[in-house]
Amino acid sequence: MDETNPHSRSLGYARVSTVGQTLESQLDELRAAGCGTIFREKVSGARADRKELKKLLAMLEPGDELVVTRIDRLARSTFDMFAIIQRIVDAGARFRSLAQPWADTNDSTGRLMLAVLGGLADVERDLIRTRTAEGRAQAKARGVKMGRKPKLSAEQRREALERKANGEAHASIARSYNVSNQTIRRLK
Numbered sequence: 001m002d003e004t005n006p007h008s009r010s011l012g013y014a015r016v017s018t019v020g021q022t023l024e025s026q027l028d029e030l031r032a033a034g035c036g037t038i039f040r041e042k043v044s045g046a047r048a049d050r051k052e053l054k055k056l057l058a059m060l061e062p063g064d065e066l067v068v069t070r071i072d073r074l075a076r077s078t079f080d081m082f083a084i085i086q087r088i089v090d091a092g093a094r095f096r097s098l099a100q101p102w103a104d105t106n107d108s109t110g111r112l113m114l115a116v117l118g119g120l121a122d123v124e125r126d127l128i129r130t131r132t133a134e135g136r137a138q139a140k141a142r143g144v145k146m147g148r149k150p151k152l153s154a155e156q157r158r159e160a161l162e163r164k165a166n167g168e169a170h171a172s173i174a175r176s177y178n179v180s181n182q183t184i185r186r187l188k
Helices: 024-032 051-059 078-090 108-141 154-165 170-177 181-186
Strands: 010-016 037-042 065-068 094-097
Touching: 010 024, 010 051, 024 037, 037 051, 051 078, 078 094, 078 108, 154 170, 170 181
Parallel strands: 010 037, 010 065, 065 094
Antiparallel strands: none
């Protein structure tokens, strides 16, 4: 907590991945660390749409402190963790992990370590991008078609184009193939 700001808060975030796991030990640790409010979720850390984390990040104010028991409770990848911590810092708040004392944005060593993690996040993002591009190229070389499967077969496309050329309404053609009007409009 920020001693210079009497209104600062220590906010906890507890998360488990599966319904069978329990939050109790995390909640006990966060309470012992002085967290007055604790946001809790039972959701995978890999999911970007964690409602409670979003709510917590949105309410952070300068001087607040976001506390987790371990870094992996906050994020599953270096890239995600760095992005979340950057949001915390941008809000003027502090981040602290109870199990990893070096992960404290209020400390120069912690800021250094998080900057290094930011660099690792960039490398991780580049590696993912490279692996994805290589995988896509290999799949195309094997003849794999990328993207969605066409809604209409080649024969259906030919028939629909012929009906379209004869002036039949798009809606009527679309209904006969159980597709949207837009699918018929895009045919060329």
